[in-house]
Amino acid sequence: MLSIGQIRTRECRGWTRRELLRAGMLSAAGVSLADLLRCEAAESLGQEAGDNARKAPAKSVILLWLWGGPSHLDSFDMKPHAPVQYRGPYSPIASSVPGLDVCELLPQLARRADRYSIIRSLRGTSNDHGIAGTIGLTGDTAGAASLSGQVLPGALKPTHGSVVSKILGFSPTMPRFLTLGGHLHQGKRAIKGEGGAALGAMHDPFRLDYDPEKGIQIPHLQLLDGLSPSGIDSRERLLGAVDQLARRVDQSADIVRLDQYYQQAFSLLTKTGAREVFDVQREPEAVRRRYGKFRFGQCCLLARRLVESGARFVQVNWSSHVEPVEDGGDGGWDMHDRHFQQYQDRHAWMLDQAASALLDDLAERGRLSDTVVVAVGEFGRTPKINNKSGRDHWEHCYSGLVAGGGLRAGQVIGASDRLGEHPITRAFTAADLFSTVLGQMGITTTTLTTNGLLPQGSVIEELV
Amino acid sequence: MRTLSTGAGITVVADAASVGSDAGSIRHESTCFDAPVLIATVILMLVGGSMVSNSQAAEPELIRLTTDGHLKQRPCWSPDGQQVVFARHVGDTIFLFLLDAKTGKEERLTSQTFPEYDAVFSPDGKELLLSFDKLSPNQGDIDVSRIALTDRMLVPQATTQKALSHEESPCWSSDGKRFAFTSTRHGNQELYVADIKGGEWLRLSEDPAIDAHPAWSPDGRTIAFSTDRWGDLEIALIEPDGSNLRRLTDSRGLDDYPAWSPDGRHVAFTSNRDGNLEIYVQSLDGPALNVTRNPSIDNFPAWTPNGRIGFVSNRDDGFDLYTVEWRAGSSK
Numbered sequence A: 001m002l003s004i005g006q007i008r009t010r011e012c013r014g015w016t017r018r019e020l021l022r023a024g025m026l027s028a029a030g031v032s033l034a035d036l037l038r039c040e041a042a043e044s045l046g047q048e049a050g051d052n053a054r055k056a057p058a059k060s061v062i063l064l065w066l067w068g069g070p071s072h073l074d075s076f077d078m079k080p081h082a083p084v085q086y087r088g089p090y091s092p093i094a095s096s097v098p099g100l101d102v103c104e105l106l107p108q109l110a111r112r113a114d115r116y117s118i119i120r121s122l123r124g125t126s127n128d129h130g131i132a133g134t135i136g137l138t139g140d141t142a143g144a145a146s147l148s149g150q151v152l153p154g155a156l157k158p159t160h161g162s163v164v165s166k167i168l169g170f171s172p173t174m175p176r177f178l179t180l181g182g183h184l185h186q187g188k189r190a191i192k193g194e195g196g197a198a199l200g201a202m203h204d205p206f207r208l209d210y211d212p213e214k215g216i217q218i219p220h221l222q223l224l225d226g227l228s229p230s231g232i233d234s235r236e237r238l239l240g241a242v243d244q245l246a247r248r249v250d251q252s253a254d255i256v257r258l259d260q261y262y263q264q265a266f267s268l269l270t271k272t273g274a275r276e277v278f279d280v281q282r283e284p285e286a287v288r289r290r291y292g293k294f295r296f297g298q299c300c301l302l303a304r305r306l307v308e309s310g311a312r313f314v315q316v317n318w319s320s321h322v323e324p325v326e327d328g329g330d331g332g333w334d335m336h337d338r339h340f341q342q343y344q345d346r347h348a349w350m351l352d353q354a355a356s357a358l359l360d361d362l363a364e365r366g367r368l369s370d371t372v373v374v375a376v377g378e379f380g381r382t383p384k385i386n387n388k389s390g391r392d393h394w395e396h397c398y399s400g401l402v403a404g405g406g407l408r409a410g411q412v413i414g415a416s417d418r419l420g421e422h423p424i425t426r427a428f429t430a431a432d433l434f435s436t437v438l439g440q441m442g443i444t445t446t447t448l449t450t451n452g453l454l455p456q457g458s459v460i461e462e463l464v
Numbered sequence B: 001m002r003t004l005s006t007g008a009g010i011t012v013v014a015d016a017a018s019v020g021s022d023a024g025s026i027r028h029e030s031t032c033f034d035a036p037v038l039i040a041t042v043i044l045m046l047v048g049g050s051m052v053s054n055s056q057a058a059e060p061e062l063i064r065l066t067t068d069g070h071l072k073q074r075p076c077w078s079p080d081g082q083q084v085v086f087a088r089h090v091g092d093t094i095f096l097f098l099l100d101a102k103t104g105k106e107e108r109l110t111s112q113t114f115p116e117y118d119a120v121f122s123p124d125g126k127e128l129l130l131s132f133d134k135l136s137p138n139q140g141d142i143d144v145s146r147i148a149l150t151d152r153m154l155v156p157q158a159t160t161q162k163a164l165s166h167e168e169s170p171c172w173s174s175d176g177k178r179f180a181f182t183s184t185r186h187g188n189q190e191l192y193v194a195d196i197k198g199g200e201w202l203r204l205s206e207d208p209a210i211d212a213h214p215a216w217s218p219d220g221r222t223i224a225f226s227t228d229r230w231g232d233l234e235i236a237l238i239e240p241d242g243s244n245l246r247r248l249t250d251s252r253g254l255d256d257y258p259a260w261s262p263d264g265r266h267v268a269f270t271s272n273r274d275g276n277l278e279i280y281v282q283s284l285d286g287p288a289l290n291v292t293r294n295p296s297i298d299n300f301p302a303w304t305p306n307g308r309i310g311f312v313s314n315r316d317d318g319f320d321l322y323t324v325e326w327r328a329g330s331s332k
Helices: A017-026 A033-044 A047-055 A107-111 A129-138 A160-168 A219-223 A235-249 A255-269 A272-278 A285-291 A295-308 A339-364 A430-440 A445-450
Strands: A060-065 A116-122 A177-180 A206-211 A215-217 A313-317 A371-376 A398-404 A411-413 B002-005 B011-014 B041-043 B062-064 B072-077 B083-090 B093-100 B106-108 B116-121 B127-133 B142-148 B154-158 B167-172 B178-183 B190-195 B211-216 B223-227 B234-238 B255-260 B266-271 B278-283 B288-290 B298-303 B309-313 B320-324
Touching (some): A060 A160, A060 A295, A107 A339, A116 A430, A160 A313, A160 A445, A177 A295, A285 A295, A295 A313, A295 A339, A339 A371, A339 A398, A398 A430, B072 B320, B083 B116, B154 B167, B154 B178, B154 B190, B167 B211, B190 B211, B211 B255, B223 B255, B266 B298, B278 B309
Parallel strands (some): A060 A313, A060 A371, A116 A411
Antiparallel strands (some): B002 B011, B041 B062, B083 B093, B116 B127, B142 B154, B167 B178, B178 B190, B223 B234, B255 B266, B266 B278, B278 B288, B298 B309
């Protein structure tokens, strides 16, 4: 850990982070960031939460956020006997678990079905990406913004990763919550519910991304002009950049948010070992190839490296925009037209390869048992194929994949009707799903209420 | 040292020790060429482990045409074999590129900023048809356009006005006077034929299933396409007037992207009937033969004028263009 000057006091009380920024970092007054972070950690992780977390079967979560809404009928809930206008052009194939058939375009996941469960009766309440996205990421509609700009009543809830960050506390070596990918959008409208909300910016995700052309991207670092991970090997250079930035923003309302950036960026980037966590090129070539050298594949690999280094919730965004490239986006799952073309040529094999590699890699390294992997979008897609050879939004029934972390695997939970339009068994919500996931991490209803958070959803008993 | 001679007249001399396999990967290190091909790299299929096909048959010789690894789709060779056009995905773009087969140099086909793909050369090699995606905010609208290699001006060829409809996957008739394509104009993706000079479209198919990727036979008498009307995706044949619809393939799994051989006796297509995507070739009255036999993804077949089969594969890392030699009876 880089220490900026000589420590003058180890007493945290009485110092605000803003004061530290000004008096400590900006003028190099001499407080080690490590000292600050140790104080943060000690304050934030209560005794009960700490005990629960230590005893919990799951230590980390990797959320593969399939933004835009994958079709359940073309992935994990196929309807081969439905009319041609519904079933689509693909066949189901048998998996390693009898009765758990998946799409023929997911052959690698089919061979690993004993490692995950499929929930076929997820149900939402909105077919608007903005609202459904907020529901998926926070468990609630409060504060969600629709495509038209309407904001739903209520205070925005923190996202699941932020809850984990809050409950499990700040880590001096690795953020608890990281998001791999940019801010989520539908069209040009940003989605609400990606961060800490009332928990504060301290519990917003630390963002990273992988660009096949440029390698690892760290948006927070863009605040530090001229610095890159590889360039932060000079204490003087770092201090100079921080001073420059601080002078620029000292009068800004963003100072509190920058405080968080400082802390996380400092703690991560001033240690060679921490920086190396981000460098997927340190992985053996065979491992990188196994995940696939496309953005989502390498982000899955990076997620594994992060949880091994102490991250507790890593969200891998499939894309930033819901729209595919053909609709002006960056490859999302919102395929109203050319649905089958895009799914067959791109999305299916990318998901199949990357998710399969992640499950295998975690298992081989002994980490699948304490890492929950969730692959889900904000809703499904219309069972009836539309007039543009696509499928539209469908919140009434969709599927999700859940693996690891001590959750039961090799099973199908729930069922939909013959057309995949509605659940015919108990319907589960995104809140139920993440209540279950967080429960595996020792974050129970009691833990949440103790920390002033409103529990969302009920545990899916079939999974635990 | 090992010397291999390929069907394209390229001989590669390579140190056998440098081209072994490790953990299923393929190394390809060529040391000299006796033909002026700069980019093409012969993949020496000296592989072991998981790369050995179940049949234990020797894997066919490949020529690799690109090395950037970006996702590519639907290559098409010019009639003289001097150029290859293909679509490349980089970031959030899909653009068409022309590859000079001799020099390996590439150039964008157009200067447009909208997605473009599925380009095919006219029989005289002077023009191309392509799918062009006119983006409006958050919504694509795809037309078939025509472009001449001389002026590179895009000319709308098949569009639907006053409604959002996708016209795409064009292919030329062998006389260059007509083209086939798909459209969602009438509420489902169907096959159509139209004159290059314009006029009314002739609708070839009318079925609630999805019909896709037409390919016109060299003799002009048949159009192959893929359809899920019989269950999963199969290759079907139909005559250019919409008559005599029949089935070419009948396999469990996906059969797609049909491409006629230059002599019109075979159809290459993508199939996952063996569990992953491979290139198969089938005569009009014979069994389908697996040409690629590799656990990677092999997709988007296209014939070269001299009878090799081009395709896109991720066998060496990312997705690149390859050709493979094929003769009737050479594959299992």
